Amino acid sequence: MSDPLDLLQSFLGESLPASLPLTHPPTVISEPGSTPLSQILLKTTGSIPVYNLSTFSSPPPLSSLPLSSLKPSSIKGLTPTSSQIHRSDLSVFLPPSTISPLITHVSSRIVSRIFPKNSSWSSLSCQLAAYPENSTGYVEHCDVQGSCLNGDEGDDNNNNDESRILTIIYYLGYVNLTTLEVLDYSPSFGGELNVKSPDSSSSTTIKPSIGNLLTFNSLVSRHSVLPLNSTHGFHRLALTLWYSSPSPSFLKLNSKWYLSAPPLLADKYDDESIFIGIPSFNDDDIINTLKSIYLNATNSNRIYVGLVAQYDDWGKIYTEFESGYYNLKPFKKNIRILNHHPSLSTGPMNSRYLCQGLYRDETYYLSIDAHTRFRKGWDSYLIQDYKLVEGNSKTIITSYPVGWKLENEKVIVDCLDSTVLESMGITKREGTVRQKSNVINKQIKAPPLVAAGFYFVRGLGVKYPSNVHGVFFGEEEFLGIQYFKEGYAFWNTSVGVLFTKWERGAGRKVEEEMGEEERRGVEVCLRGGEEWRKEVGF
Ligand SMILES: O=C(O)CCC(=O)C(=O)O
Numbered sequence: 001m002s003d004p005l006d007l008l009q010s011f012l013g014e015s016l017p018a019s020l021p022l023t024h025p026p027t028v029i030s031e032p033g034s035t036p037l038s039q040i041l042l043k044t045t046g047s048i049p050v051y052n053l054s055t056f057s058s059p060p061p062l063s064s065l066p067l068s069s070l071k072p073s074s075i076k077g078l079t080p081t082s083s084q085i086h087r088s089d090l091s092v093f094l095p096p097s098t099i100s101p102l103i104t105h106v107s108s109r110i111v112s113r114i115f116p117k118n119s120s121w122s123s124l125s126c127q128l129a130a131y132p133e134n135s136t137g138y139v140e141h142c143d144v145q146g147s148c149l150n151g152d153e154g155d156d157n158n159n160n161d162e163s164r165i166l167t168i169i170y171y172l173g174y175v176n177l178t179t180l181e182v183l184d185y186s187p188s189f190g191g192e193l194n195v196k197s198p199d200s201s202s203s204t205t206i207k208p209s210i211g212n213l214l215t216f217n218s219l220v221s222r223h224s225v226l227p228l229n230s231t232h233g234f235h236r237l238a239l240t241l242w243y244s245s246p247s248p249s250f251l252k253l254n255s256k257w258y259l260s261a262p263p264l265l266a267d268k269y270d271d272e273s274i275f276i277g278i279p280s281f282n283d284d285d286i287i288n289t290l291k292s293i294y295l296n297a298t299n300s301n302r303i304y305v306g307l308v309a310q311y312d313d314w315g316k317i318y319t320e321f322e323s324g325y326y327n328l329k330p331f332k333k334n335i336r337i338l339n340h341h342p343s344l345s346t347g348p349m350n351s352r353y354l355c356q357g358l359y360r361d362e363t364y365y366l367s368i369d370a371h372t373r374f375r376k377g378w379d380s381y382l383i384q385d386y387k388l389v390e391g392n393s394k395t396i397i398t399s400y401p402v403g404w405k406l407e408n409e410k411v412i413v414d415c416l417d418s419t420v421l422e423s424m425g426i427t428k429r430e431g432t433v434r435q436k437s438n439v440i441n442k443q444i445k446a447p448p449l450v451a452a453g454f455y456f457v458r459g460l461g462v463k464y465p466s467n468v469h470g471v472f473f474g475e476e477e478f479l480g481i482q483y484f485k486e487g488y489a490f491w492n493t494s495v496g497v498l499f500t501k502w503e504r505g506a507g508r509k510v511e512e513e514m515g516e517e518e519r520r521g522v523e524v525c526l527r528g529g530e531e532w533r534k535e536v537g538f
Pocket residue numbers: 129138143155169192193208223225238240
């Protein structure tokens with residue numbers, strides 16, 4: 001008998017590591033020059049081949065299976081009595097924990113290694129199916145609704161079918177449901193499984209022999225159960241396990257599904273450019289931010305920066321910027337700098353207005369803070385995510401970045417998932433919306449707040465007003481309202497793409513430097529000063 005672990009290793013084409021963490025400890029994002037995290041994950045998890053057949057000879061005892069619960073199957077939206085019978089089996093979905101030892105083996109020893117994040121039973125669904133003799137089988141389909149290139153109904157019964165990535169079918173032979181007598185497959189019975197190549201140019205026939213364990217990529221493998229002949233009243237019996245991905249919409253890109261980590265796909269968008277607007281107020285970290293931008297981009301040539309530099313000692317920063325040490329020289333031609341003395345600064349909204357003035361018709365506008373770190377391949381992720389959700393409507397991608405900190409000179413983040421910005425009600429003090437960010441692991445429509453520290457739009461996006469000064473709270477709502485008014489759809493990223501330093505660093509904030517008088521000005525403005533009202537359109 002094959003050991004399931006060996007089996008999966010051969011399936012993935014490489015050895016699995018001895019152990020992978022089951023939960024998320026703090027993760028180190030690689031600094032330029034080392035192997036990017038996404039590649040490490042991809043290497044340890046692998047991509048899913050079209051199909052693989054092995055045998056596994058410790059079937060669950062038939063008496064442990066709820067054969068009396070089998071009911072005629074149907075396909076979502078179609079009844080079994082419609083003129084075309086799509087599938088002719090009886091089936092039942094089972095609590096996965098009841099199907100041992102197969103699931104115990106496969107899940108605890110294999111799947112938990114592949115899905116370090118999502119190793120609970122919830123990522124698994126399990127179906128027992130019995131095809132009666134002379135039945136028509138199951139028409140050609142994909143196990144994920146709408147995923148196959150020429151589109152079909154997909155599979156039935158299971159609401160989670162969109163997130164399936166790996167199908168495992170274990171054949172139990174031809175069984176008399178009353179006496180539990182078992183016969184092995186014989187060609188005269190029929191009921192083979194036909195699996196097509198992703199482009200449908202070729203196909204393979206799998207025999208449903210006892211112990212055969214078929215694994216295939218749920219997204220790209222179209223397959224059909226061929227009609228059955230006379231089987232002396234025996235039913236063709238099989239168990240199917242589906243494993244689901246934590247990030248379905250992202251993993252669906254290019255019809256390639258991956259286990260766990262979204263890969264950096266081939267990026268075809270070299271002709272598109274990204275402009276990054278960065279206001280910086282005496283923030284020494286700006287050089288590291290620029291370094292992180294350029295050295296982690298898939299294509300640094302298409303990245304332009306507009307920096308509103310508000311420094312008491314810009315000369316010092318500029319010397320660092322110029323020095324070869326930071327490797328920024330090659331990118332100087334792409335960086336536009338507006339020097340704006342800190343004494344003239346009137347807060348972040350005005351600075352971001354100035355940033356927008358440095359934009360020169362690049363394809364996309366990305367707004368960030370001065371103390372940001374980027375995931376390797378961040379530009380590919382952003383463009384891919386954007387194209388995935390853009391459709392025909394105006395679209396903005398925005399997330400509330402996860403924080404980063406330095407430990408032993410390495411950038412540490414708590415989590416590499418995406419986050420979504422949500423509101424928690426109105427604050428008494430400022431009269432503005434209180435926000436929190438929620439970690440999620442898929443790309444979803446986000447609530448209508450826009451994080452100034454991370455949004456990404458086609459073109460310039462909504463223009464900042466020229467005359468809003470001294471506003472430190474309320475920018476998220478301001479942007480949210482403006483983009484909402486303009487009919488934008490709000491989305492977040494599929495993964496954490498960039499990270500912000502939330503703790504106050506060495507750099508001073510303009511807010512701290514403003515006198516009491518001016519600070520009061522801020523509140524007046526927030527509570528409905530005329531300028532603000534006009535600009536926000538309340
Ligand atoms: O039993 C089989 O061989 C395949 C069944 C199937 O394709 C399904 O239930 O989705």
